[in-house]
Amino acid sequence: MGQRWLSEPDYSHGFVVPLFSIFLLWRRKELLTLTPTVSPSAVLTGCLLVVLAGLMRWVGIYQQFDLLGPASLLPALMGVCLVIGGWSWGKWCWPAVFFLLFMIPLPGFISGQLSHPLQRIGTILSTFSLQTLGIPAIARGNVIYLTEARIGVVEACSGLRMLNVFFAITIGASLILKRPLWERAVLVLSAPLIGVVTNVMRITITGIAHEFFSRELADHLFHDLAGLLMMPIAIGLLIVEAWLLKRLWLEEEVDAKVDLGFGDRKRLHASEAT
Template sequence: MRGIGYSLLAAVGAWAFWPTLRDLAEKWQHDPQYSHGLLVPFFVAYLIHRKREDLKQISAVPSWPLSLLFLSTALGCRATSAIFDFLPLDGLALILVLAGAVSLIQGKEMLKTVAPALGFLLFALPLPYSMERWLSQDLQHLATLASTYLLQAIGQPAINEGNVILIDEIKLGIVEACSGLRMLMTFAAFATGITLLIDRSWATKTVLILSAIPIALIVNVLRISATGLAYVLLREAPERQNMLGFIHDFNGWMMMPVALVLFGIELKVLQWLLVEPEKLERVISFPIRREMPEVPARKAA
């Protein structure tokens, strides 16, 4: 009987938020910057599945005040989103409704257990347009400067004019799509997902999440610089356009493997630098044996 109630509640929620789900799916499919959003619901389902044994042991103690707080906040977000046609706020309302439903049906303990999974749903939401434009412009300019310096470091006469890199007669335009914001969003979601799967200290997890920013910048600069170098080396090749198109796409595909390597190196370095709490506890509590010199027994007089 309870399963039927849950199914009806899910159906009502899907009906109420169907326009939001449709707009989010369209964003994931047609905006490369948020293509990772297609995988977010599946990863969230996996996170909840990993906690299935803990969830079975939690008794249902509905929390009406907490549920009312989440649902009333969601209602305010939904109303504001309807007035200003603001998709991120509408998506946030959906997450708040899910949190409110968990509080209403199962209670605080259940919500505490599934909170990381529900929080990860934020990566499925698009950024506000003004924030997206601001980040994209700054990252675009920073990627242009860093790529120019890297090309100069390897011996190329590169200079930048705005967001265009000049190498002799070659002009390499760093368009908004090359700003690295897409990789930043993907790497931030990826790094956060790793922290939810590994058993490490909060210090390690925090450093790992924050490192998504420099890693996204590094791999984007490497991609731009490699593409610029290919333009220089293949300037007189007969099949220049086809080769450059393939190299441009190939460098884009290689961003994720390179980022994975950098994340792996970072985890290894953090393992050397940071002592996990349980290891530190074992080291501190380890008994120290001291070899005492043997004292010869005294002979009786």
């Protein structure tokens, strides 16, 4: 996995994922019991998870399915936690173990199946955006033809890299935010939409630069700078969405002195009569 993190830009965020998992363990430290009660059911479940991890590793090696090898690390870690600390440790560490899923690189055929639709969506929406802004643009395949230039929406511009990172950020935010479950679910489900929107913004900005500035400036300044700014913009959109969701339903603050119970009203009348 480390070799793929170093060699493939789409998964360079893999080095950060274990650090965030450690942060999750620290944030949930109040759930950690130093003298846990290990039940037989927890030990049995942990052993089964370790056996499952071994089977996944075996199938991954002998069937040459690269995804199962790294993925076997997750049930193995969870199984060890259950064997050592019981269900209390399982409740403490499961978010951190689950988040490690985002450090596992996808197999090449899955990345290809995802990148091609993202390329097409980015091309169509970016062409529509440029046309809406009054810039002549025509999409042919995954190439956008402008007045005197053309933009090829290649696999590097499909948005898959940003979508991988943004999914990890969104899931991480949902694990640490103290919000209702439905709000966190909406944030997670909106991650693909925000990822596509930011990628379309990047391609559109590059098209505007090609139309009104030189090609060299568009390629070396706007394209690279837009790529760097897209993730902060995506995080900003996520913050705005969380802010709006928080204000959709306002929690009523009930005064503790106001009691609506029948028994309290009866006692109140009795005290007034006295």
